[in-house]
Amino acid sequence: MQPLSALTPAIARALTGLFTDIDGTLTHQGKLPAHAYAALWRLQEAGLKVVPITGRPAGWCDLIARQWPVDGVIGENGALAFYEDAGRLVRLYHPAVAKDDVRARLTQVRDEVLREIPGARVAKDQFARMFDLAIDFAEEAPDLGLAVAEKIRQCFVRHGAIAKVSHIHVNGWFGDYDKLAMTALFVRTRWQLELGQVRERFVFCGDSPNDEPMFAYFPHACGVANVQAFGATLHHPPTYVAAGEGASGFVEIANRILTLRGAKPVTLER
Numbered sequence: 500m501q502p503l504s505a506l507t508p509a510i511a512r513a514l515t516g517l518f519t520d521i522d523g524t525l526t527h528q529g530k531l532p533a534h535a536y537a538a539l540w541r542l543q544e545a546g547l548k549v550v551p552i553t554g555r556p557a558g559w560c561d562l563i564a565r566q567w568p569v570d571g572v573i574g575e576n577g578a579l580a581f582y583e584d585a586g587r588l589v590r591l592y593h594p595a596v597a598k599d600d601v602r603a604r605l606t607q608v609r610d611e612v613l614r615e616i617p618g619a620r621v622a623k624d625q626f627a628r629m630f631d632l633a634i635d636f637a638e639e640a641p642d643l644g645l646a647v648a649e650k651i652r653q654c655f656v657r658h659g660a661i662a663k664v665s666h667i668h669v670n671g672w673f674g675d676y677d678k679l680a681m682t683a684l685f686v687r688t689r690w691q692l693e694l695g696q697v698r699e700r701f702v703f704c705g706d707s708p709n710d711e712p713m714f715a716y717f718p719h720a721c722g723v724a725n726v727q728a729f730g731a732t733l734h735h736p737p738t739y740v741a742a743g744e745g746a747s748g749f750v751e752i753a754n755r756i757l758t759l760r761g762a763k764p765v766t767l768e769r
């Protein structure tokens with residue numbers, strides 16, 4: 500991983516947009532600080548397309564798509580994308596989302612996780628989810644740590660589900676999709692762009708193993724400093740890494756891009 504200073508003026512000026520994870524990337528200790536939110540406004544005002552990509556639920560994405568300064572949002576680890584078009588909310592679903600018996604199958608996984616892994620609990624945002632199951636290991640106390648998160652992930656995998664570890668939840672689902680697959684579908688539907696032809700024109704910002712498909716794919720992927728906590732478990736680290744953690748790291752990335760494009764940066768105080 501290189502410092503942000505390696506992101507050159509030519510790269511910044513050629514950008515079409517910025518994709519960003521939310522938890523642990525835009526947030527600091529679970530909150531969205533004013534400077535990180537301001538950075539989203541500045542990036543959009545500087546002419547960049549801004550799209551958060553998150554494991555958070557459909558119910559949160561409805562709010563984000565309507566109220567945040569964004570051009571759309573991808574949620575539930577790639578199951579869906581919501582965006583506004585001429586004042587109307589458009590809901591795009593990945594064709595691989597399981598539709599019929601998915602709740603019953605996820606309930607089986609849930610029951611096994613709760614039975615076999617002491618301290619694991621269903622995430623409090625589960626009620627707002629359409630397609631996946633989120634197990635909380637660190638959003639609320641007690642923090643069970645990454646070794647327990649891995650055991651939770653393996654439980655999903657034993658049932659034939661796909662599962663990804665963020666820094667707070669393990670999310671699992673049935674269906675062959677992920678954040679990257681939905682990003683490709685989203686840019687094709689929204690802007691008639693082929694992601695493979697424009698990936699050098701988008702920065703992706705993230706912090707966790709559930710961002711790895713994006714780190715591997717985007718040549719200008721940026722991590723916030725806390726990505727380094729995952730160490731060797733991260734097989735595809737981002738190209739660049741910020742000095743600051745979470746929101747502060749995100750503002751560093753945004754300011755690097757804004758400054759190189761001649762736009763006004765955000766002040767770092769929260």
Ligand SMILES: [Mg+2]
Nearest residue numbers: 520522523707
């Ligand atoms: Mg994250």
